[in-house]
Amino acid sequence: HQPMYYFLSILAVTDVSLSMSTLPSMLSIFWFNASEISFNACITQMFFIHGFGVVESGVLVSMAFDRFVAIREPLHYVSILTHGIIGKIGIAILTRAVCVVFPVPFLIKRLPFCHSNVLSHSYCLHQDAMRLACASTHINRLYGLIIVIFTLGLDALIILFSYVLILKTVLGIASRAERFKALNTCLSHICAVLLFYVPLIGITMTHRFGKHLSPVVHMLMANMYLLLPPVLNPVIYGMKT
Structure with a gap:
């Protein structure tokens, strides 16, 4: 079981880091009643939120591979x-994640902003800040679409x-109890995948x-995406282990 716990540790660190990306702005609101965030701080926060989102998607893919190896080649699991x-x-x-998200702050910083702040x-978020620009955001939208298709979308397809x-392998097992x-070993990972991708799609x-x-609906959906995985993933994996 050791490889699985390495991936669980990486997932836990990623979940916490994704939530911690908003910590400086949250503390400024609670401590100093500050309702604004500077442009550079917003871009920095944007980089980390999108970056850790791509990292988490990649971790879920690696965990799917882990489950596949554990079921397909159980005797060689640790050696693989x-x-x-x-x-x-x-x-x-x-x-x-760094390579994919690195251009995003520069794509936002080149835009002039003259609408509501x-x-x-x-x-x-990139898509939220982009709509405040008063110039063409075609390049930003195109790059955002490429990221969604070739990272998150591709990861979902791989999973x-x-x-x-895995299902094909399981159906080949003679014993119903063994199937x-x-x-059952995949249930926790399936829940983790749904906890990440369903709020993201939402x-x-x-x-x-x-x-x-x-x-309020926009803020609720955004907070669900940010907070549901780190809150519920430990509960799900704790119950299973």
Whole structure:
């Protein structure tokens, strides 16, 4: 079970880091009643929120691979997912996130802003800050679409494909009890995937099609995306272990 717990540790650190990205602005609100955030602080917060979001998506993909190896090759599980391999996977996840999100602050900083400076969410997101610009945001929207398709979208497809292979392997097991046991080992990961992707899809749909909705709805969806995984993932994995 050791490789799985390495991935759980990485997931826990990522969840906490994603929530901590808003900590400076939250403390300024609670301590100093500050209702504003500087432009540079907003961009910095945006970088970390999007960056850790991409990291978490990558961690969920690696955990899907972990479950696939554990079910498909149980006798070689530890020999395949060695400490070195897990370390390389972690470095690859972090490197991908930095490379993907690095251009975002510069794409935002080049835009002139002359509209309302009120954000629809309770923290800074690229798509939210972009709508306040008074110049063409075509490049920003195009890059945002590329990120969604080739990182989050691709990750979701890889996870889905992994579970198709897992299901195929499980159906080949003769014993019904063993099939149930194998599928039960994946339940926590499936819950973690849903906790991350469902609020993410919700906040995307709300931003894209819910411009007429109350600001409270936008803030609620944004906070669910930020807070649900770190709050519920420990409960889910704690109950399973």
